[in-house]
Amino acid sequence: MVENKKYVNKYNFAFIDEATKKEIRRKLLKAVAIPGYQVPYSSPEMPISRGWGTGGLHITLAVIGKEDVFKIIDQGSDASVNACNLREFVHMMTNCKTTFDTTEATLIQTRHRITEEELNEKQIYIYQVPQPEPLRSVERYENKTRQMHGEADYAKMWVSLYESFVRHGDIMLGAGYPVKVNGRYIMAPSPIPKWDVPNINDSKALHLFGAGREKRLYAVPPYTKVEPLEFDDVKFSVEDFSTYECFKTGYNKAYLDELYFDDGSKHFVINDSNFLDKLVEHAPLKQHSNKYLNKLNEA
Amino acid sequence: MSRNDDNWLLRVRNLTKIYGEPNENTLNMTGPLFNSNICPETDSIVACAGIDFDLYPGEVLGIVGESGSGKSTVVKLLYFDIEKTLGAAWLRPYTNGLSNILEESNQKKRFIRNNLMGMVYQNPRDGLNFRFSSGGNIAEKLIMAGNMHVGEIRGRASDLLNKTEVPVQRMDDRPSSFSGGMQQRVQISKAIANNPPLLFLDEVTTGLDVSVQARVLDLIRELQQDLGIAMIVVSHDLSVIRMLTDRTLVMKDGRIVESGLTDQILQDPQHEYSQLLVSSLL
Numbered sequence: 342m343v344e345n346k347k348y349v350n351k352y353n354f355a356f357i358d359e360a361t362k363k364e365i366r367r368k369l370l371k372a373v374a375i376p377g378y379q380v381p382y383s384s385p386e387m388p389i390s391r392g393w394g395t396g397g398l399h400i401t402l403a404v405i406g407k408e409d410v411f412k413i414i415d416q417g418s419d420a421s422v423n424a425c426n427l428r429e430f431v432h433m434m435t436n437c438k439t440t441f442d443t444t445e446a447t448l449i450q451t452r453h454r455i456t457e458e459e460l461n462e463k464q465i466y467i468y469q470v471p472q473p474e475p476l477r478s479v480e481r482y483e484n485k486t487r488q489m490h491g492e493a494d495y496a497k498m499w500v501s502l503y504e505s506f507v508r509h510g511d512i513m514l515g516a517g518y519p520v521k522v523n524g525r526y527i528m529a530p531s532p533i534p535k536w537d538v539p540n541i542n543d544s545k546a547l548h549l550f551g552a553g554r555e556k557r558l559y560a561v562p563p564y565t566k567v568e569p570l571e572f573d574d575v576k577f578s579v580e581d582f583s584t585y586e587c588f589k590t591g592y593n594k595a596y597l598d599e600l601y602f603d604d605g606s607k608h609f610v611i612n613d614s615n616f617l618d619k620l621v622e623h624a625p626l627k628q629h630s631n632k633y634l635n636k637l638n639e640a
Numbered sequence: 641m642s643r644n645d646d647n648w649l650l651r652v653r654n655l656t657k658i659y660g661e662p663n664e665n666t667l668n669m670t671g672p673l674f675n676s677n678i679c680p681e682t683d684s685i686v687a688c689a690g691i692d693f694d695l696y697p698g699e700v701l702g703i704v705g706e707s708g709s710g711k712s713t714v715v716k717l718l719y720f721d722i723e724k725t726l727g728a729a730w731l732r733p734y735t736n737g738l739s740n741i742l743e744e745s746n747q748k749k750r751f752i753r754n755n756l757m758g759m760v761y762q763n764p765r766d767g768l769n770f771r772f773s774s775g776g777n778i779a780e781k782l783i784m785a786g787n788m789h790v791g792e793i794r795g796r797a798s799d800l801l802n803k804t805e806v807p808v809q810r811m812d813d814r815p816s817s818f819s820g821g822m823q824q825r826v827q828i829s830k831a832i833a834n835n836p837p838l839l840f841l842d843e844v845t846t847g848l849d850v851s852v853q854a855r856v857l858d859l860i861r862e863l864q865q866d867l868g869i870a871m872i873v874v875s876h877d878l879s880v881i882r883m884l885t886d887r888t889l890v891m892k893d894g895r896i897v898e899s900g901l902t903d904q905i906l907q908d909p910q911h912e913y914s915q916l917l918v919s920s921l922l
Binding site for chain 1: 746747750769772773775776777779780783784788789790791793794812
């Protein structure tokens with residue numbers, strides 16, 4: 342009997358078959374070539390349902406190599422359910438080393454946060470995106486939004502920011518603040534807090550975004566200009582934590598979570614779990630530098 | 641202002657819009673002579689055909705005709721709301737009148753629309769976004785022309801609302817909560833937000849009651865005198881045409897049947913259809 346060597350393994354390396362990986366990589370190349378532009382892609386079936394991180398997972402599995410060190414966070418935490426399960430899955434399928442350490446990782450997948458520690462040129466940062474279309478809130482038809490992107494017709498987006506300012510005295514967008522990439526496309530940075538938005542600007546790492554349910558990929562290459570939308574007199578600002586501090590470390594120049602203890606008392610804690618651990622251990626740290634954080638450091 | 645062959649603001653030649661698939665006889669078998677704009681051979685509809693005219697700076701041109709005569713089609717073509725079938729138009733402030741604006745890319749067309757033209761539709765819902773406040777609607781036009789300063793935008797918007805007699809306190813309310821006349825005035829504010837040299841008015845007073853009509857017309861006349869904007873006024877109402885315009889085109893079945901000074905046309909109409917129009921004036 343002829344021995345079947347082709348199918349000895351149940352799965353291909355990194356789960357997705359090579360042809361589909363090639364397709365995703367080609368779409369990623371296109372996305373990198375046109376920063377901020379949403380590229381449609383196949384969004385193949387995964388063992389989790391679409392909309393639960395498949396977009397990020399597709400990118401991770403398409404670009405991961407045997408030497409990569411993988412880290413995944415969910416809202417800043419390495420230990421939440423979504424992060425643990427996906428980490429386990431990627432490890433099973435690739436046998437890659439996994440880590441909690443931001444600086445050690447070469448591939449970081451994230452849900453809705455950017456790590457507090459600065460990224461380096463060897464890292465690829467992968468976002469799970471629920472809604473890739475920043476214009477969805479002002480225009481419900483897909484063919485219309487594509488035309489608006491094509492012609493850089495962003496007046497409606499700007500008017501919605503104006504309206505928000507008029508109605509509420511500020512631009513009321515907490516997460517997923519729209520940004521303009523490379524002076525051209527308006528992009529949804531996935532629902533990261535405003536705190537993280539300036540950290541994509543001129544970043545040393547490659548940022549890749551995947552929306553599995555919506556079947557779109559987009560990218561911000563290293564050292565690309567990413568500007569949050571702001572008026573000449575109404576400016577973008579990050580969250581203000583100046584009156585709070587992390588109850589474990591006393592630090593407040595990082596994104597803080599609000600916690601209620603059983604006795605009803607309110608506390609704040611650093612959201613990025615690896616950053617918090619390092620602070621507690623007094624390990625060496627290098628945070629992102631951006632003009633908002635620099636202003637805090639000067640004060 | 642003296643008018644000669646060289647100082648036109650807008651020049652339109654052979655502007656034609658046909659719906660359906662015409663053949664070579666379509667244009668010859670439709671029009672006022674045939675009392676129809678439907679081609680008997682192909683059933684295609686000639687909304688307007690062979691429209692030629694020049695508009696001079698600061699001039700108010702009227703287009704009058706019955707429903708379906710193609711008068712709205714003409715301004716919608718010129719405002720790029722619909723695509724032309726044939727024809728050309730040149731606008732002096734754009735590339736000094738050297739390029740045919742109807743052939744430009746969508747992006748350039750948007751630039752022309754936002755910086756050099758304004759449009760007031762019969763129905764405020766066509767010209768205003770009812771999900772934005774009235775200030776936001778004016779802001780849209782200003783933002784599209786590159787103004788990114790909220791303070792300046794709001795200053796300009798309140799000036800415009802003042803000028804059009806909309807209470808400034810209502811700047812941040814949605815136009816859906818306004819009366820028809822107020823909506824129309826917000827629309828006018830939006831249309832003139834960027835001081836365009838050219839304004840299209842498409843049946844602006846239709847559907848308003850008589851006293852409101854009069855105030856809107858007064859407003860338009862004032863704006864015309866203050867700002868010297870050239871206008872194309874489309875109306876089926878001869879009294880609106882008489883009040884606002886210097887020169888008039890009479891349209892029927894998609895063609896211009898008569899053109900000349902408004903007074904002349906009203907006093908001494910030459911074409912059979914113009915005579916009918918004038919004689920049926922109440």
